[in-house]
Amino acid sequence: MQRWSRFNIASIVFGFAFLYLPIVLLVVFSFNESKLVTVWAGFSTKWYVQLFHNQALLDAAWVTIRVGLVSATIATVLGTLAALAMTRYTRFRGRMLFSGMIYAPLVMPEVITGLSMLLLFVAIGFDRGFWTLMLAHITFTMCFVAVVVQSRLLSFDRSIEEAAMDLGATPVATFLQVTLPVIAPAVFSGWVLAFTLSLDDLVISSFTSGPGATTLPMRIYSQVRLGVTPEINAVCTILIGIVAMGVLIASVVSRRREIQRVKDEQAAFAH
Amino acid sequence: MKSLGSIRRSFAPWADPTSVPFIAVKNVTKKFGDFVAVDDLSLNIYPREFFALLGASGCGKSTLLRMLAGFEQPTSGEIILDGQNLAGIPPYKRPVNMMFQSYALFPHMTVENNIAFGLKQDGMPKADIAERVDQMLKLVKLDKFSKRKPHQLSGGQRQRVALARSLAKRPKVLLLDEPLGALDKKLREETQFELMDLQQELGLTFVIVTHDQEEAMTMADRIAVMAHGKVVQVATPPEIYEAPNSRFVADFIGDVNIFDGTVSAVGEGTVEIATQTGFTVRVASSEPPAKGAKASLAIRPEKIRVSRDQPACAPLNAAQGEIWDIGYLGDMTVFHVKLKDGKVIKASSLNAVRAVEDPLGYDQEVWISFDENAGVVLKD
Numbered sequence: 001m002q003r004w005s006r007f008n009i010a011s012i013v014f015g016f017a018f019l020y021l022p023i024v025l026l027v028v029f030s031f032n033e034s035k036l037v038t039v040w041a042g043f044s045t046k047w048y049v050q051l052f053h054n055q056a057l058l059d060a061a062w063v064t065i066r067v068g069l070v071s072a073t074i075a076t077v078l079g080t081l082a083a084l085a086m087t088r089y090t091r092f093r094g095r096m097l098f099s100g101m102i103y104a105p106l107v108m109p110e111v112i113t114g115l116s117m118l119l120l121f122v123a124i125g126f127d128r129g130f131w132t133l134m135l136a137h138i139t140f141t142m143c144f145v146a147v148v149v150q151s152r153l154l155s156f157d158r159s160i161e162e163a164a165m166d167l168g169a170t171p172v173a174t175f176l177q178v179t180l181p182v183i184a185p186a187v188f189s190g191w192v193l194a195f196t197l198s199l200d201d202l203v204i205s206s207f208t209s210g211p212g213a214t215t216l217p218m219r220i221y222s223q224v225r226l227g228v229t230p231e232i233n234a235v236c237t238i239l240i241g242i243v244a245m246g247v248l249i250a251s252v253v254s255r256r257r258e259i260q261r262v263k264d265e266q267a268a269f270a271h
Numbered sequence: 272m273k274s275l276g277s278i279r280r281s282f283a284p285w286a287d288p289t290s291v292p293f294i295a296v297k298n299v300t301k302k303f304g305d306f307v308a309v310d311d312l313s314l315n316i317y318p319r320e321f322f323a324l325l326g327a328s329g330c331g332k333s334t335l336l337r338m339l340a341g342f343e344q345p346t347s348g349e350i351i352l353d354g355q356n357l358a359g360i361p362p363y364k365r366p367v368n369m370m371f372q373s374y375a376l377f378p379h380m381t382v383e384n385n386i387a388f389g390l391k392q393d394g395m396p397k398a399d400i401a402e403r404v405d406q407m408l409k410l411v412k413l414d415k416f417s418k419r420k421p422h423q424l425s426g427g428q429r430q431r432v433a434l435a436r437s438l439a440k441r442p443k444v445l446l447l448d449e450p451l452g453a454l455d456k457k458l459r460e461e462t463q464f465e466l467m468d469l470q471q472e473l474g475l476t477f478v479i480v481t482h483d484q485e486e487a488m489t490m491a492d493r494i495a496v497m498a499h500g501k502v503v504q505v506a507t508p509p510e511i512y513e514a515p516n517s518r519f520v521a522d523f524i525g526d527v528n529i530f531d532g533t534v535s536a537v538g539e540g541t542v543e544i545a546t547q548t549g550f551t552v553r554v555a556s557s558e559p560p561a562k563g564a565k566a567s568l569a570i571r572p573e574k575i576r577v578s579r580d581q582p583a584c585a586p587l588n589a590a591q592g593e594i595w596d597i598g599y600l601g602d603m604t605v606f607h608v609k610l611k612d613g614k615v616i617k618a619s620s621l622n623a624v625r626a627v628e629d630p631l632g633y634d635q636e637v638w639i640s641f642d643e644n645a646g647v648v649l650k651d
Contacts, residue, residue, distance in 0.1 A: 033318055041337055061591070157373060157375065159371050159372075159373050159375040160375045160376070160377055162340075162362070162369075162371070162375065163369070163371055163375035163376075163377075163436075164342055164388065165341075165342075165361070165362040166341075166362050166363070166367075166368055166369045167363075167365045167368065167388050167389030167392060167435075167437075167440065168363045168364075168389050168392035168393055168440070169363055169388070169392045170363055173392065177388075181379045182377075182378060182379055196589070209560070261422065264420070264422055264423040265422060265423070
């Protein structure tokens with residue numbers, strides 16, 4: 001058995017406090033009666049009610065969700081194709097350059113990505129708005145999808161594709177019936193990652209969006225500049241709730257699947 | 272099965288000049304960059320034959336199999352299957368199916384869907400697919416497991432699913448890539464006989480790749496021993512074992528003692544070789560080398576007798592030595608005998624009775640001897 005030394009307990013308390021104290025404060029003050037963020041004046045849910053009457057905030061949320069869903073989907077398709085190309089065609093000219101360029105956006109400062117896209121849109125005379133926002137989000141989330149899918153493909157047993165072709169499946173049928181179903185979990189987690197990144201992006205969105213296409217993070221940021229209101233706390237609390245729910249569901253599902261798999265294997269060897 | 276056995280004994284289309292090969296590999300070369308995996312190789316495989324490609328890893332046997340399946344294209348040469356040139360025909364249009372070493376089962380499909388996969392690709396009606404899948408499941412005795420997924424099966428069961436899947440389309444040729452490699456010894460031996468029976472029952476042509484000589488010897492009608500991308504010898508298992516055409520084959524298949532020497536006399540169907548070990552051997556040889564030529568005698572351990580007394584044939588085909596090591600294997604005992612010049616040879620004897628009175632012990636002075644037709648002359 002491991003001993004709980006004082007040092008261990010202290011590390012855990014401080015570590016968790018460091019990570020979660022700000023969030024706990026934010027959640028607590030979202031239920032504050034008072035308009036003053038730092039003074040507690042009793043429990044109330046009025047800010048949540050008010051939130052649903054704030055049309056500007058609701059519009060921003062709707063834009064964010066639409067951009068998130070569409071850009072994550074397109075980024076997943078493109079990212080998966082890129083990952084396939086990089087793991088399958090290992091000998092084409094300029095592969096090193098190509099794979100380096102795929103990873104670059106991961107480490108590129110967002111300010112630079114945002115600025116360069118802004119310059120591009122201005123240069124080609126593309127009016128900034130919903131579609132430029134969408135394009136920007138596809139661009140920067142695609143590489144994350146590519147990385148996730150690529151790591152799955154590296155451990156993918158190519159012989160099952162050969163088996164499919166050997167049994168008469170054309171390359172397209174092989175991809176749709178064998179490759180895609182097998183890598184689907186990685187593709188899905190790529191999609192979730194892309195969606196999440198798109199959801200909370202502020203910097204690139206600020207550079208690339210235009211009138212009528214304000215995202216939720218942009219709206220929150222601009223309101224905070226006028227002073228933090230409990231309403232903002234309420235929005236953030238809802239966002240935290242959604243994210244926490246997602247993480248919880250994902251981990252429960254994968255845990256269950258793991259338990260099922262172990263059971264199945266035991267059953268197989270019992271026979 | 273009795274009748275099949277007798278058919279088997281008379282099955283030798285390769286000896287009949289009028290029979291047409293089913294698969295003809297003609298001067299096939301395959302290069303990967305500078306590396307020559309298969310080197311100007313030619314082979315004929317006949318209908319209903321169980322043909323084994325045997326060799327160490329890296330000898331090109333798997334590459335040859337993958338060229339038959341269509342996963343690799345020959346750099347030069349051609350492969351003819353049933354009169355059709357396979358050049359440029361993709362794997363999904365070839366009338367061959369392959370059983371993979373890793374089994375390559377589709378992890379997301381049940382056993383029955385795995386087996387049905389190939390039939391669905393051909394657009395076979397659903398009722399027919401169900402019937403065929405049922406039939407295949409019964410054939411490999413997995414009817415109770417049809418709804419399971421591959422990870423819910425044991426290794427032996429997965430192997431049988433892979434077999435059923437590759438046979439479901441009734442291919443003209445079944446290619447097997449080290450099909451039994453992942454099974455434990457007992458299961459492997461059982462499965463070898465199952466595969467042989469299955470091949471007889473279905474009347475298919477099997478081409479198997481293996482590095483396990485026992486497996487090849489047990490199952491195959493003919494074996495092609497491969498090394499460095501070339502075929503060294505193609506022959507039936509008894510021919511390969513009893514009449515290897517080269518030092519490599521003699522050494523590769525089973526245990527062998529090799530005595531190097533010079534031809535000292537050539538007689539009527541026999542040849543005498545003065546060995547470097549210091550004794551003279553007389554061996555039967557249909558094509559004896561000329562007098563004075565260098566030649567070697569290859570002789571299997573089980574064909575060497577070990578005795579305390581001087582054998583009648585001495586000094587010909589006999590030498591003195593002492594017992595250096597004894598390995599008791601149960602069914603037989605292996606003796607390592609150190610000859611006068613220090614050369615250690617292997618001799619094995621069957622333990623036909625349960626207890627031998629006064630058995631041979633360590634360091635004992637013994638004679639080794641063998642018959643004129645026990646060994647094979649290898650020309651260098």
